[in-house]
Amino acid sequence: MSTNNNIAQARKLVEQLRIEAGIERIKVSKAAADLMSYCEQHARSDPLLVGVPTSENPFKDKKPCIIL
Amino acid sequence: MRSPPIPEMATQEVQLSETLAHLKTESDTLKGKLEEERAKLHDVELHQVAEKVEGLGQFVMKTRRTLKGHGNKVLCMDWCKDKRRIVSSSQDGKVIVWDAFTTNKEHAVTMPCTWVMACAYAPSGCAVACGGLDNKCSVYPLSLDKNENLAAKKKSVAMHTNYLSACSFTNSDMQILTSSGDGTCALWDVESGQLLQSFHGHAADVLCLDLAPSETGNTFVSGGCDKKANVWDMRSGQCIQSFETHESDINNSSEADREVAIYSKESIIFGVSSVDFSLSGRLLFGGYNDYTINVWDVLKGTRVSILFGHENRVSTLRVSPDGTAFCTGSWDHTLRTWA
Numbered sequence: 243m244s245t246n247n248n249i250a251q252a253r254k255l256v257e258q259l260r261i262e263a264g265i266e267r268i269k270v271s272k273a274a275a276d277l278m279s280y281c282e283q284h285a286r287s288d289p290l291l292v293g294v295p296t297s298e299n300p301f302k303d304k305k306p307c308i309i310l
Numbered sequence: 311m312r313s314p315p316i317p318e319m320a321t322q323e324v325q326l327s328e329t330l331a332h333l334k335t336e337s338d339t340l341k342g343k344l345e346e347e348r349a350k351l352h353d354v355e356l357h358q359v360a361e362k363v364e365g366l367g368q369f370v371m372k373t374r375r376t377l378k379g380h381g382n383k384v385l386c387m388d389w390c391k392d393k394r395r396i397v398s399s400s401q402d403g404k405v406i407v408w409d410a411f412t413t414n415k416e417h418a419v420t421m422p423c424t425w426v427m428a429c430a431y432a433p434s435g436c437a438v439a440c441g442g443l444d445n446k447c448s449v450y451p452l453s454l455d456k457n458e459n460l461a462a463k464k465k466s467v468a469m470h471t472n473y474l475s476a477c478s479f480t481n482s483d484m485q486i487l488t489s490s491g492d493g494t495c496a497l498w499d500v501e502s503g504q505l506l507q508s509f510h511g512h513a514a515d516v517l518c519l520d521l522a523p524s525e526t527g528n529t530f531v532s533g534g535c536d537k538k539a540n541v542w543d544m545r546s547g548q549c550i551q552s553f554e555t556h557e558s559d560i561n562n563s564s565e566a567d568r569e570v571a572i573y574s575k576e577s578i579i580f581g582v583s584s585v586d587f588s589l590s591g592r593l594l595f596g597g598y599n600d601y602t603i604n605v606w607d608v609l610k611g612t613r614v615s616i617l618f619g620h621e622n623r624v625s626t627l628r629v630s631p632d633g634t635a636f637c638t639g640s641w642d643h644t645l646r647t648w649a
Contacts, residue, residue, distance in 0.1 A: 249326065252333035258511070259340035262551060269351045274359035277591070278609060282363075284590035289634040290371070290649070291592055300394070300411050301374040301635045301649040 360609035366592070369605060369615040374635065377408050377645040379415055382424075384639030385442070386476075386626045390431045393632045397438045398645055399426035405440045407452065410637065410647050419450055419460045428476045432483040439467070439486055441474035447488045449500055468498045468505075475517045478530075480544075487530060487544075489516040495532050497544060509542050511549040584626045589633030597624030597638050603648070619646055 285291055289299065296302045382402035389396055395416070399405045403424045407417040423444040430439045432449075441447040447468035450460045468474070472491035479486055480497070485506065489495045495509040495516055514535035522529045528544045541551040584597040587608070594606040601622055605615040622641035629636040635649040 249330050252330060256333055256337045259337055263340055263344055267351050269353050271354045271359060274356045278360055281590050281592040281609060288588050288590035290588045291590055294634060299634050299649055301647055
């Protein structure tokens, strides 16, 4: 009976919603602060952010390669 | 078999529809509760908190290498952990492994189907996985012998009932995570091809997935045509969290350490086909359908740069493992590395 299918689906949905409702959440202000500190902590080791000297970045070559 | 007396059947039906109504009420109540809770916690916007953060300077990034060789649209690419090799897949049915420093092609495999929409490099660097319209994800061990026919060693791992949209090795060569147009994601054992876990919950095609970066990583996020981004627990198969967006299909997802980043990114991205964060998470690179790459300041929510170069839609974008460059693939048949 299609009603049985609908019930099974509805049960799954309720179960899923219960799980989501039970998850611990933090305020955006706290999460934002965490994000900011993460970015700050790792900023120095982010080559695309701080830039890397041309000599050290294998993708930035100053002199063209000569194949002998 | 005698049919049951009519009054009894009627009672059963009434009981069932009462249960259904009861469940509907409960799910509506729960949904309302969730909305309320989320609203309560949404006490401030990320960019407001980040007002005091120093702004970013000018960025000079340009194409450093152009990889030419595909005969049709590039659909996907992935970096090798050695930070120099790249695997790419194309509508032309080919999967190519490149040395991104020299632009040399190291391996090429012809797939039995066109539209190879997904490809991934194994953590060891010794194999690649790919798939697409063949509904499968296959693993090809990479041989040091250039003359060896890679297709001969092909291993079929995943089987879906619709196209493969994305694949990714977990933190070892042993397991692969896949997403498919059949609406599911799945975790597979590479050696045996066994299905370890399946993830059901999306109401339509799943287009992308990304694993959480942590070492003990056991969560991943998937995005789909149902406008949902779902966060999953890999061990239980459970959907832990679901985000709904106002945009149309979620074509690409990127796991940040915190859920807020994913959520707020969805509100500023339009017409993006692919995204990835820089190493620190401060920059977000987006490949767009208008052929450009936009660079965003994640904290301030502002765009810091637009990059031009591709001559058609940017379909895939990934930052290299050590963050020194990022690579894009495009419908213009080429890949470019930028730094």
